[in-house]
Amino acid sequence: MFLSDLSIKQPVLATMLAVSLVTLGLFSYRQLSIDQFPDVEIPVLTVETQYPGASPETVEREVTKRIEEALNTISGVRHIESATTESRSMVAVELHLGVRIANAQQDAQAKINAIRADFPKEMKEPVIQRIDFAALPIVSIAVESATADIKTLSSVAEKVIKKRIETVSGVGQVTLVGLARREIQILLDPNKVKAYGLTYGQVSAALQRENMDVPAGKLEQGQRQPLVRVAGKFRSLDAFDRLVVAFRNSSPIYLPAIARIVDGVEERRSASLINGRSGLSLDVVKQSGANTVEVADALEQAIRSINSELPPHIRLRKVVDNSTFIRESVEDVQVTLLLGGLLTVLIVFLFLNSWRSTLITGLALPVSVISTFIVMKALGFTLNILTLMGLSLAIGLLIDDAIVVRENIVRHMQAGADHFSAAREATAEIGLAVMATTFTIIAVFVPVAFMRGIIGRFFFQFGITVGFAVLVSLYVSFTLDPMLSSRWYDPAADPLVPRAWFGRLLNRLNRQVDRLQQVLATTLGWSLSHRWAVMVLAVAAVASSFLIFGKLGSEFMPSADPGQFQVAYKAAPGISLERSAEIAREMESEIRRNPAVAYTYTTIGGTAGKPINEGTIFIRLTPRKTRKHYKLLTAEVRQAIARFRAVRASIEEAGNVGGDVKPIQISLRGSDFERLVPLSEQIMAAAKQVAGAADVDTSEEAPQAEVRIAVNREAAGDLGLDLATVASTVRGLVAGEVVSQFEDRDGDSYDVRLRVERQSRARAADLLGLDLPAQGGRALVPASQVTRLETGTAPSKIRRRDLMREVRISASTAGRSLGEVVGDIQRRAAGLAVPPGYHIDYTGDTEIMMESFGYAMQSLVLGIVLIYAILASQFRSFLQPFALMLSLPLSLLGVAGMLYLVRDTLNMMSMIGIILLMGLVTKNAILVVDFANTQRREGLSRRDALIRAARVRLRPILMTTLAMIFGMLPLAFEIGAGAEFRAPMARAVIGGLITSTVLTLIVVPVVYTYLDDAGARFVRWWTKENAAPAGSIARPH
Template sequence: MILSDLSVRRPVLATVMSLLLVLFGLLSFTRLTLREYPDIAYPIVSVRTVYPGASPALVETDVTTVLEGAISGIEGLRTITSASRAETSQIVLEFGRTRSLDAATNDVRDAISRVRRQLPLAVQDPLVAKETGDGNEIMWLSLASDRHSELEMTDVAERFIKNRLAMLPGVSTIPLDGERRYAMRIWLDPERLAARRLAAQDVEEALRTQNLTLPSGRIESDRTEFDVSIRGSLETPQQFLHLIVAYRDGYPVRIQDIGRVELGSEDDRKLVRVNGKPAIGIGVAKQSKANTLEVAQAVKQAWPDLVASLPEGMTLQVAWDGSLAIEQSIREVYRALGLALILVVLVIYLFLGSVRATFIPAVAIPASIIGAVTILWATGCSLNVLTLLGFVLAVGLVVDDAIIVLENIHRRIESGVPPIQAAMAGSREIGFAVLATTLSLVVVFIPIAFLTGVVGRLFAELAIAVAAAVLLSGFVALTLTPMLCATLLKTGRRQTRLSKVAEEAFAGLVSRYRRAVERLVEARGPVLGVALGAIVASVLLFLRLPMELAPLEDVGWFAGHLTAPEGATIRYTDAYARQVEGIVETVPEVTFNYMVVARGYRPTIVNRASSWVTLAEWEKRDRTQQDIVAELNARLGRLTGVKVSVLNPPPMEQSPEKTPVQFVLVGSTYEELRVQAERLMRKAAAHPGFLNPDMDLSMNMPHVTVEAHRSKSADVGVSMAAIGRTLETFLSGRPVTTFSRDGRVYNVIVKVDEPYRNSPSDIMTLPVRGEQGQLMPLGNVVSVREDATPEALHHYDRMRAVTISAGLAEGFSLGEALDYLNRTAKESLPRMMRFAYAGESKEFLESRASLHVTFGLAILVVYLVLSAQFESFLSPLVILLTVPPAVMGGLLALAFTGGTLNIYSQIGLIILIGLVTKNAILIVEFANQLRGRGMAAREAIVEAATLRFRPIIMTTAATILGALPLALATGAGAAGRRHIGLVLVGGLALSTLLSLFLVPTVYRLLARGPVKPDKLAVARLPYATVADQSHASSASSHIIHGGS
């Protein structure tokens, strides 16, 4: 080939080209973003709207439905989900990945502005926020103390820690959990209020008019100017106690006469503990495109300053760090990359027995892989676990072309051809095969680019990494490798002891292989039976293996979720949360247990608690995270009075609060949905594969409905607004005014004291004022009824919906679970009700469908490319018959090791298509060359198989050893690497074993007549003759001789 000839004649040029590849790769490496996975998050826009005092049903009809109708037609909208809770509507819009997040957010704001006037007057302006799904908290810190209160710890967190962390690069927000923000709490006694003929509005009015600071102008003299302000603000509980609310019978009525005042917390309906001790949680949320590891490193660098700012007696700890698993996983991949490099170089040396000869293909590894980094940078990819995994796979692949070229050149040198002429002639002869094998592997990755959903985005970067490395390896094999062969290889070198032993062993192996091929090319029946058996076995194994989105990884932590009955108080929930903490603390591998009692904000959901449990480092424990989760699920499942689920973190950056099974029922009425969902839940609960099935529709939340008697209200002059404000002030506790403390502003909150809000009947005694100023009990104009209401009303794509969620028992796959629910739903659901999937379940089904299509498309693309290269539609069929044994080998490896069909193992199967066809190409291409020179088909295929046996075994061994560190992976992220490694090792081993006999037999069966010699064939065999090839056959087992 021209490129090879030029490189041999100009060795400096060949060297410089490879050095430039390495140089540009190293420069690009410093510019790549390091992260766990590629950017796979969908653009998400959330709309949050507050409707004070509204029930979930009212929020659904008056707010959620109106907003959904306005925004449902926005371009690029993928799904729309919503939850209507008491006082709050939350709508989440998920857009296609190609949609600009900024443009989508603007479109949402415009759509909402057009229907703003259709919302009730009391509804606050909707808050539109943009997200990408990957901007969640990457770390939770805990601030604890034995001598300071939660109020003091919150103050320190807000003043010193939060502001310092918010300034770090890549940080988005710093949320606080369990915070106790200072507030001046005024607790009113309704009986003493009524005795003094006062209502809550009187107290509020007094606070607004008497607690303020106003500018009053300035005083000027000839030489000095003074600003004047009226200081009327109140700052201490004593000052608020002495505030005069009104005069009755000539005497002032102060707040101390009608209630009490304390400096307390704004909200005490959320608790945080770390390892059982009260704490304030401090989250670190990264920006959507920020590097998790860089943000975590910035926090660690700022740690000394953060600790130094703490008062004596306060301690700051990292309670949960999501970056540790990422860091460990990347470290393990780097370790696998190094180990693969060592194993591949070692196997090359064992085959070649020469340091010089080993150096030639070994140098292709850094040149190809480091050079591929430039292509990653140019295509906008990141350096992540998957691209590094691609490089690990590439270690065994990039030496293949160099080995093939090296072996062909060496045969010529050993037959007496001078090294320079041998390098040119050998490269020309094998150049087409190198081009064909390289392209056949590269084109396998083209269909991966058409994968949809998360899987497509995930593996596109892996495909680019491997394809780039393989392409560059072909370039290196046709430029640097011939030049090094011409320079380093010499004829008649002294053999080492290792080379002699290897030569004798390999010569015997080649001789036995040739005799076997000569017999089997005529035994078509048994060989074709094996091929057909491989196809049938592959199909059966594919159908029987369990399927899931991705294998569960040991990431060093897990989550637990507790749900108490609807209407349970925070005390009830907390009591059970402490029991859970006690059980978790008995697990020896646990280092931190970050417990949050009561979730959410406005309203806080007090009947739920969650914990994030961090385990000891991987090398310091004998049990896996999955083993510990299974044990805790068994122990915590025995608790009565609450539901407790312990979950392994889901794969692929799914929400850690969601279970794998997310089955959505969609219908017209919630009552019908509830009936059908309960029926499905009963069947799921009876199935041993489902853990803790639950649904998000509960119709038994205790509720109090206050009905105003309009005629009575009108008679006494009490407006609906007065009733609403009275209830809001007494029961909800709303901020009325503010006060200052140490330079910060806090709220003043008025609320009825606890003894007077223990029962629904207490509402009847609250005082309310009519328009004429008269005071009366609220019971005069309202009645109270206790009933039940849903905690939340959900929509899916604007339809009323209920989601059934469940965990999976050990040994039960996500595919089996969804197939069971699918069959059950089709059998039992009414015709007008449909179902859908969400979360991990949705991603799994999308990936399963697209991967099946991609596998078939990969085979088709390889076939077409090979047809174009061979100028034949027949030769590629022989080559593609190596695929069924490879698939069978990969699936058998999964079956014997308890693996599953997931995105990793299925991508491994797709990669196998390109890998196993390389061996067949070498045999078929050379057989065609020999037939083009007039050799009979039988003799040509036997000769080609014999001559290519040695490079096939060498390249296969190198590829298998390159993938072996993945198959034996341990530590963080090992499960995914192990699946892809097992598929490659098993598939390559079995395919090579069978295809070495299958390809010659099928070629002999399909060969019809001689291949006509053409210019292309002559160009590929410029010096060889049939006689030369027969002579070379006797030396085909020679290895490259020693001498370094």
């Protein structure tokens, strides 16, 4: 072969090429970023709109529906979902993969601008954003104090801590949770305002016109042009005491005469608790592309530095650090990679009984792994769980080619060839078979890398990484291996050379392999004489595998033990922030009774638009060695919080922000909300009866009390009042309005809010006593004269999906797999009467799992087609590849059996393992059939050629198979953080390798004979049918 011949003739060139690859690989490795998963852009847009003071139904009617209808015309829309609450609309648009998110964002902005005139005047400008799922907080920092109040903590956090954290390298955004920002409140006394004949609008106008700086141009002084500014901005609170609101009888009315001026804090919509103690927290998001671990380390240093400068009674503490699990997972995968490599090399040494042969063969590992970092850097990949796991799985693959080449070289040397000729001839003999085995591996990884859907984006880096590593290993086996074999004589290859005690011990092991070869020859001889019995065995093996698969559970992804989880809770709508925090403290206290809980950290409201009756309790567990598995602990915590019956609580994975993240999501859609509710109640009841369904809940929330002010339009019209004036005045007095800004001496700006005193807006009846400006503001009339009160209830949250009202049922799993639980729910729900036009969809992990399994099956089929194409090209036959590919179904028995024995589920990781296995198991068959064909060309009978091929190739087959199995053992044994996530893939491969290796050596030769016979019969038939009849050729005249 060209590469091997060139390397043998030019050893310096071969060495320098390998050294260059390793050098570039090490250089690239130092520049790779570290993250948990690949950075995948999921095309989702959100449109958030504020409509202050509006009820959910009003916001839905006036804002949400109009935005949905406009955005539905954008090209590439897959789903539109919305959540409408008091004063707020959030519309999320999920686009098909492949849609350019930047173009979609521009289209969305244009669509909303086109209908801007249709929105209420009081509505704020819609904010359109892309959802970056990588831009979730990587670290949360608590600001604690035993003595300072929340206002002081907020001031320090906003003015000092936040600004310092934002300067840390790699930090993109810092959000304060639980902030009580300073606010200057002008609290009107309605009686005094009425006594002076003033209106709310007049007070608001006075605050705006008297608190401003106005630029007045510049003076012309030749070369100097000083600016002129009318300075009226308030610089101290005393200035508000001197503000003149109006004049009555030529006497000024100062602001304190009608209002109380309070230097307070804005109405809080979020809170933060650390082990039950009130405080603040900062959620830190890294910049796009920044190294998560490096940013977290830099934040740790910044926290220590800031703590040394803060007053002793205020301290920073890191309460959430998502880099910890990433760091541990990546480090553990690296350890697994190293252990797998050592075990693989050990297997090679045990079989070859030579440290020189082991070194020559083992060089493929470091060169291939390190060289892979070059393509990872070039393509912008990161060191994440999937890329490193790919390398861990490929450890056995990377040395396979080198094992086969070196074993063949040693065999030629033992047959009497010199090491130079052996290296050249043995590599040429085995070269095409090695190339075929390598390309079958690549044939299954290329479809994995280009799978459709979200899962395809995640596994792209995995497939490309393994594929490139395997190509480098092929290059090494054709260059370094033959070159070193030709130049570095190995005395151990000579069986006559005396051995030390350890060598003699290994010789005994190899003699056992010789005996195994004899057993195989005898068994295969019997099988070739009883082909029907072997075929029955093969069919039974395949049928058994499908029976076992039917007993396996299914889920999207296996769950790992991250050492943390969270409890999401919802209290009754309409409660105060203080009451919500009190509930959270009680739940925290109950949770911390568990000795496995290190600490708790709670956020209430605020984040992702959550109302103040909702919160998330983050639970950090003690080190894994000192506690139970986190799944057992979630069950204990679920039982502990069950006594809080007034609260709807559920267990979630830590780190999820916003929305319901439970794996089971059932979407009920229809036009009439009143018909959706009873249907959802029936499905909830059915789900609660299913074993393994936990935390079953509905998105439908208890209605919130509502006071409606109905305007008597006729009476209002007689007084010169319109609805807009009534609404704006009531909103301003009750909800309050930011009418100006106050700038302190440090240059920090704060809102000035105008509203009535709390005691004048505490009861519904108080609203009728508010005065409204009539006759163009020249007179005041009580609200009771033109309005009446109506009490009732209104939905606290309205969900919509694909332009229809939606009620969503959600649930977690406990003790059973996702597929089993959802299957039981579907069977129970199938008997329900669903009205025409109403839909039940299973979304969430169920939808993703089914889509991903479908894409994985497509990749599997494509991989099989590519394998067939490679084998047909290699063996120049349309029939022989079918014999080799019989290894594929024979491996399924081991996959199913292994997963069943260790109680794993069928998930995406085990599915990828099956796809990987399709490329692996054909390697053994290729080696046997290729050698058998060679022997037949040299004159052996078909039977003798197959038996000899099986005997000769048994040793490299055992070496490569055991190397692959032992290389994956560290993954299969769940060593390290997040190992549960990685293990099913390795277990599927190990189980399949075991059964396919045993069955392939027997079944493939038998099927080979059947196909060979069929091919011979076809050739005889074809020859007979196309043979020209005797004498049919006309003779020339």
